Amino acid sequence: MTRTSRHSAPAGPQTPPKLDKGAMRIVSLGGLEEIGRNMTVFEFGGKLLIVDCGVLFPEEHHPGVDLILPDFSYLRDRLNDIVGIVLTHGHEDHIGGVPYLLKERSDIPLISAKLTLAFIKTKLQEHRITAKTVQVKEGDRKKFGPFDLEFLAVNHSIPDGMAVAIRTGAGLVLATGDFKMDQFPLDGRITDLAGFARLGEEGVDLFLPDSTNADVPGFQISEQDLAPAIDEVFRTAPRRIIVSSFASHIHRIQQVIDAAHLYGRKVAFVGRSMVRNMKTARELGYLNVPRGMLVDFKELDKMAPTKAVLICTGSQGEPMAALARMASQDHMIDLTEGDTVLLASSLIPGNETSIYRLINDLTKLGANVVHKGNAKVHVSGHASAGELVYCYNLVRPRNVMPVHGEHRHLKANAELAVRTGVDPKRALVVEDGTTIDLKDGVARVSGQVKADYVYVENMIAGAATEESLQDRIRLAEDGAVTVLAIVNPDSGKLEEDPEFFPVGFAPAAGELEKATGIVEKTLAGLKGDKTGPDAEKAIAEALVRWSDRQLRRKPVVTVVIVEA
Numbered sequence: 317m318t319r320t321s322r323h324s325a326p327a328g329p330q331t332p333p334k335l336d337k338g339a340m341r342i343v344s345l346g347g348l349e350e351i352g353r354n355m356t357v358f359e360f361g362g363k364l365l366i367v368d369c370g371v372l373f374p375e376e377h378h379p380g381v382d383l384i385l386p387d388f389s390y391l392r393d394r395l396n397d398i399v400g401i402v403l404t405h406g407h408e409d410h411i412g413g414v415p416y417l418l419k420e421r422s423d424i425p426l427i428s429a430k431l432t433l434a435f436i437k438t439k440l441q442e443h444r445i446t447a448k449t450v451q452v453k454e455g456d457r458k459k460f461g462p463f464d465l466e467f468l469a470v471n472h473s474i475p476d477g478m479a480v481a482i483r484t485g486a487g488l489v490l491a492t493g494d495f496k497m498d499q500f501p502l503d504g505r506i507t508d509l510a511g512f513a514r515l516g517e518e519g520v521d522l523f524l525p526d527s528t529n530a531d532v533p534g535f536q537i538s539e540q541d542l543a544p545a546i547d548e549v550f551r552t553a554p555r556r557i558i559v560s561s562f563a564s565h566i567h568r569i570q571q572v573i574d575a576a577h578l579y580g581r582k583v584a585f586v587g588r589s590m591v592r593n594m595k596t597a598r599e600l601g602y603l604n605v606p607r608g609m610l611v612d613f614k615e616l617d618k619m620a621p622t623k624a625v626l627i628c629t630g631s632q633g634e635p636m637a638a639l640a641r642m643a644s645q646d647h648m649i650d651l652t653e654g655d656t657v658l659l660a661s662s663l664i665p666g667n668e669t670s671i672y673r674l675i676n677d678l679t680k681l682g683a684n685v686v687h688k689g690n691a692k693v694h695v696s697g698h699a700s701a702g703e704l705v706y707c708y709n710l711v712r713p714r715n716v717m718p719v720h721g722e723h724r725h726l727k728a729n730a731e732l733a734v735r736t737g738v739d740p741k742r743a744l745v746v747e748d749g750t751t752i753d754l755k756d757g758v759a760r761v762s763g764q765v766k767a768d769y770v771y772v773e774n775m776i777a778g779a780a781t782e783e784s785l786q787d788r789i790r791l792a793e794d795g796a797v798t799v800l801a802i803v804n805p806d807s808g809k810l811e812e813d814p815e816f817f818p819v820g821f822a823p824a825a826g827e828l829e830k831a832t833g834i835v836e837k838t839l840a841g842l843k844g845d846k847t848g849p850d851a852e853k854a855i856a857e858a859l860v861r862w863s864d865r866q867l868r869r870k871p872v873v874t875v876v877i878v879e880a
């Protein structure tokens with residue numbers, strides 16, 4: 317059975333008790349046991365602070381779904397208690413849910429750094445929302461209700477990442493956001509380890525560290541160490557170079573632009589999000605493009621192939637992105653023999669099939685594909701185990717709640733905490749919706765709140781439900797049958813044999829008609845109305861059971877009764 321949902325009212329600890337005076341309650345509504353929709357809610361003194369509000373991208377068992385949001389029902393009665401949303405950085409899995417939360421209350425202040433706020437503002441424009449924003453930078457300390465916040469620089473695969481320290485009467489909490497410890501980042505902005513150590517000295521009561529790479533031993537290499545492999549591509553490419561990267565990885569794109577400049581090539585951005593983000597990044601001074609280097613891709617197409625670099629999205633094999641469309645020859649840009657495609661990005665778990673399909677399709681067209689598997693062209697944006705251990709030893713937290721990761725990542729991170737001296741009972745591996753109460757320096761699980769998947773389609777939250785997804789999967793796997801039955805309202809019996817119209821499968825002749833007896837029997841057994849919606853529903857259910865037994869197939873059955 318394909319998994320479509322999780323966290324549907326698990327047994328065990330239930331509704332948390334009233335929060336003790338002087339205690340803080342922490343609950344992640346997303347980001348635990350999954351890579352995405354990161355969102356954590358902090359409660360103190362009757363007020364709420366949210367850190368991040370991201371989306372999760374759907375998998376194959378979520379047909380038709382565009383995005384998956386955290387479940388806001390925990391907040392719905394308390395929207396007016398929210399003092400702000402801190403956004404640690406501008407990745408979709410940290411900011412993508414913001415427009416949907418602001419649809420519930422539009423004036424919640426968004427607190428973040430310059431670039432992150434710029435990215436969220438362009439996103440909000442698509443939803444026609446003007447948000448209230450508070451721009452902060454590393455080193456700032458600011459109070460929002462009872463939450464005294466301090467922001468610290470962290471290094472990640474997007475500029476302007478920040479950790480946030482939260483001081484309240486219940487103690488000091490440090491949430492890292494996504495981070496790593498590249499000691500030689502392109503912009504020279506390293507993770508503020510001195511700040512982490514200072515907070516450690518003050519006494520961190522609860523630490524929420526990024527777990528994404530907690531099960532990867534050792535240290536990540538520096539972004540700068542990718543330069544030789546990127547240079548090699550530029551030095552040897554016989555024709556055009558097509559680079560695919562995340563539209564937010566400004567430093568990687570800067571490296572590509574620097575290489576293009578060195579080798580005298582012109583650059584064009586392709587794809588809506590790439591064009592939009594790079595415009596923002598240039599305007600704010602996060603991306604430097606030498607004058608005259610940037611051209612429109614239609615213009616680039618007319619230039620000598622040895623002079624051209626295209627930078628586009630789609631490195632994860634997303635079917636609608638520019639690169640996948642080029643691979644399936646459904647794009648204005650025609651890939652040809654001798655072109656070089658550089659996939660300068662990670663392989664996000666779950667995307668393997670589509671990425672390898674993309675690489676195969678590109679290779680078939682004669683392109684030379686350079687990727688993480690055959691060259692050192694990517695480094696992750698998340699701290700590995702070695703880096704996390706350094707953090708634990710600097711921060712020396714009393715309690716730890718690993719965040720951002722699948723269960724194995726959270727577990728691995730908790731084990732690192734314990735190895736550095738954290739009491740095993742104080743390293744809390746929990747799931748979305750589990751509430752943790754911090755009081756007198758001790759963090760304990762206190763209950764469980766609703767943290768379901770909320771499905772977005774065409775920018776509408778809740779447009780699909782668990783039930784409708786189950787139907788879609790059944791439609792795809794088992795097809796559908798429409799049954800037309802003509803019933804005499806006086807006798808409540810069939811006037812003639814029902815007609816069966818299967819879609820999506822081909823039963824043998826007369827096979828479905830064998831169910832006529834089931835229709836008759838169900839009608840006969842009905843107490844009330846024999847021609848209304850209840851009758852239609854009862855017959856449909858009986859037919860699904862019959863089909864499951866007889867045909868080993870559970871199609872979606874729709875019965876239409878017409879009165880004779």
Ligand SMILES: [Zn+2]
Pocket residue numbers: 405407410472494697
């Ligand atoms: Zn991130």
